[in-house]
Each structure stands twice: as structure tokens, then as C-alpha cells.
Amino acid sequence: MCFYSVKELIEEAEKRAVAISTVAKEMEAENQEVSLAEIEQRMLKQWLVMKEAAKAGLKEPKKSMGGLIGGEGKLLEEYRLKNRTLAGHMINKAVSRALAVAEVNASMGKIVAAPTAGSCGILPGVLLTVQEELCLSDEKIADGLFTASAFGIIIAQKASISGAEGGCQAECGAAGAMAGAALVELAGGTPSQAGEACAFVLKNILGLVCDPVAGLVEVPCAKRNAMGAALALVAADMALAGIKSVIPVDEVIEAMGEVGCALPESLRETAKGGLAATATGRMLAKRFLFQGETS
């Protein structure tokens, strides 16, 4: 079983009056030739790794391998706990957790690539937040991950989930879109609303380039995870409110693929353009190279 468009996925869920996660679980069990119980267990295991990464990154942050990031998630969490914050409690909670997971990745800790290591903070960031805020079980969150994965598979087929191929829109954009769709389902929204949330995120990250400073998945990657988490929450709320995307979600995904193909090589993970090519970006790259030669 396979779905080549979000439209087909939504139609299947609506026809059977089930959640997208139910359809996605059945698809995975069939494709991997295992039982539903087995596939649920596997996803639950992934979720527990994600959750642990977020908690570890907040509790004991480590400096990244390149030394460019580390501790920002904890810093925001402390700020959130002491202040009212401008963006609000839930967004900042999700953002601090997304940053924490991205930091764990950059310090070679254990994460789940979702869909990639560079964008690994977004899903755990928002899912751990809704778990805590809506008192959801781990099993329920794993269902959200099935929904996210169904959207991720379609984005990968119709466009890309690789920064080297399609820019950061394909990594942090895809992760945010997957997260937005999952959030809608976990908050009780419809399959169509999940599709709208996916569209809202991608529309607002369209054209985002991949320009890692010194070729390291640190800057701007961690902060793009932060913004991806915020975007997913806002997109989910807009969809739950009944707002619709004028451009249908499948066309948005196709546009993302086309924009990715149009990006020059310098903006597709080569560290030759964008932020990587700024004066500071080049200075940091030189310093990292020098450290590597002397260590």
C-alpha cells in the first residue's frame, strides 16, 4: 500500500472515517510485512528515543563538535520559566525542546532523524510539548508520529527531504510540515485540516536554503529547528481554526520540489553560499579547519 499524494491519503482516511495515523500504521505494517502491534512497538521505541534526547539536551547540554552551539535550549527554558515571554508558553516550550534535541545531535548524542538528523529537533520539540500540555500517552504520541511519517513519505516522493537536493526547506520545512499535520490530529482535527497545516508550513519556508557554516550541522541548523517548531504550532492552530490554503497541499509540495531544483549548488549543503559564505561564516570555517589540523 502506498499513497502518492496527500489528497489520496486524506480521501482514504475520510472514506473509512479513521485518523491518518490508522491508515499510516496499516501501510507500514503491510509494507514491512509485520503485525500492527509490532509496527506500533517500533514507533513507540523511536518516540522514547526522541523524548530522551529532548530531556537530556535540556538537563545537561553539551557543546557541539564544532563548538558553535550548546546550551541554548536550556537558556530558553530557564527564560520561559522565569518570564511571561512574548511568543507564549507553548511555543517557547516547543522551541526550547527543539533546540535541545538539535544540540544533542550536534554533540553526537542519540537522536531520531525525523526526517533527517539536521531537522531532528522539530518533531520531538512539538510532540513533547503537546504531550505535556494535553496529557497524552506515549502511545498517542506515537500515533502522531505515524501521521507525520505519512506526510513525510509523500513529501519525499513528490519533492525531497534532503538539504543537499532541495535546500533547508526540504529538511526543516518537511519536518515542520510533518509536525504540523501530527499536531492537528493529536488536537482532534480532521485529516483535511492536517493537510492544511502541512501546506501552511511549507508555504512559509519555501526557498529556504541549506547553508551550514563550516559544513557543520550547527549554524543555522539548530535555530531553524527552533523556528520550524514554532511554525508547526502556528500552522496547526490556523488549520484547526478552519483556515484553508488557497493552493492545495499537493501543489505546495510540488512547488517546493521545483524551488529546490532551481536552487544553485552553492545553496544546497555545500557551505559555499548563504550564511556559510558571510565574513563570520568563513572565519569560523577557517578556525574549525585549523583546529582540525592541530588536534
Ligand code: SF4
Ligand atoms: S541548513 Fe542544511 S544542514 Fe542545516 S538543517 Fe538545514 S538542510 Fe540541514
